[in-house]
Amino acid sequence: MSTGWEARTSGADGGPEPEALPELDVPPPGRQRRWTVLLRGLLLIPQFVVTAVLGFAAFFVTVAGWFAALFTGRMPAGLGGFLSDYLAYATRVTASAMLLVDRYPPFSFEARGYPVRVSLPPPGPLNRWAVLFRLVLMIPAVVVASLLQSGWFVLAWVFWLIALVLGRLPETVFGAVAAVARYRMRLMAYVMMLGSAYPKGLFGEDPGSRPVPVAATGTGAGGGAGPAAGVVSGPDPTKGAGAETGDGYGAADGYRAGAGAGVDGPSGTRPLVLGTGSKVLVVLFLLLGLLGGGASGTAGTTSDDAGAGPGTSFRAR
Template sequence: MDLPEPGRQRRWTVLLRWLLLIPQYIALLFLWVAASVVLVVGWFAALITGRLPEPIASFLTGYLVYSTRVTAYAMLLVDAYPPFAFLAPDYPVQVEVHPGKLNRLAVLFRIILLIPATVVVELLIFGWYVLSPIFWLMVLIRGRMPRTLFEATAATARYDMRLYAYLMMLTAAYPKRLFGDAPAPSEQPGSATRPLLLSDAGKALVVCFLVLGAALLIFNNFISATNNTSTTSQPSAASQASPSEGVMTRLGVRQPVRQQQRTTTAVGPPRLPL
């Protein structure tokens, strides 16, 4: 994935970024439905022939490239509005995909193989979006994204793109290099992210995304489990009352005060709902 160096961004587009993204997400919704159907057909074809048919590979590649552009725009990596097209050679975000030969066994167990990388991506995205109001405010005030934040966000977006490329069988390579590429002195940089070199601060921020995403996920599950336990363990009023009390209440008969006091003492004070 090629991205330009972090440059100036128009503050009004940063301010209205989520409103500007609504048409893009509507288009992506319809494309996602079509891509899901095409992907199922492509899975059977790849399982039999060992590669995606050319029309299917072309459509899924276009969908991946387009969705990656929208993701980069949503994550404040670029200021240019994404065009509604699969092919956009002049857009600052470019993705190279080269579909080829696939391992049939890896195609068969694609979903199982994707579980570890999917967990990583979910934690990354969750952690990033929790902090996104702070990032949005920083870019809005400064008019550009800080370099460290750019590195960590680009690494997150690139790993997410590689996950979906592997899911859609556009590559046989498993998602890797979350923390950037190894430096190659003889290689001329093709863009700000080719190779993607993360500073120590950028790597630390990626780790922060992972830890924050994991912590919030665990906390959310703990709260849900606590609420479910409290709901199931709380006795109902009908279960606290004796059978005779229930019958007498339905008949409109009032118990003597002394019997009511004994019942209250035996049962104890009413429990407050948690």
């Protein structure tokens, strides 16, 4: 029985395949109900509590996974399954809190049909040296995430007011906020050793670029080979965000996680192509975070990334 933890295959040129980054699928900006925008923070309080509890457990699972990966060079399937479940759950809450989607996130790891979806690369061998020094290696990315978080928080009330008046987020704001959410998700995946790719792509992809499929192969729910409603393999870039490909897109064959497989419609974030206005906003987040002392909260952000997760780190402080 295939476990999906074999070494990655070689690319077409005989060399190693390029490192695949975790991907975030969010629908393009659309209409949002004004009453849900008005009460978004209050409505999400139960989700913040659940995410905090899950994040507490995820911290200890990450520590256990670190020791296992250090000695075996792999993240155990069971631990990786829970962490990817948690990552997808927290990302859905984050997307709702940041007004990227209007639909309320479910209180479940199973999230078929939910418009926010996380795709992870297939689980494979981890470099033991990179695992050993993961806490040091992640510091630059944690600093960047801390600055982004602080900068976004400064402007969050402005975005909330815009969404309340217009009933939607403008494209420019949506792109910048989605870039922050995706970077945070990629950092979380790196911290929890759900992949070896370092967080990148803060300013999006080049215009005309095609999304790199993230094919996940391995164990389904329950540990055996088979489908799960989890982290999905990457879509055919020529189809919609929920389109199934011939290799089983929508059937999570790797880490199991409730990532909303089976969502129909185009993706507004894969590829994530940012206009000039969105890039300026991202830079503004960084500057505001720097001016606001975001770097001084690095230690707290590190704790969030290892445990509390993105779903709680974007709450009002």
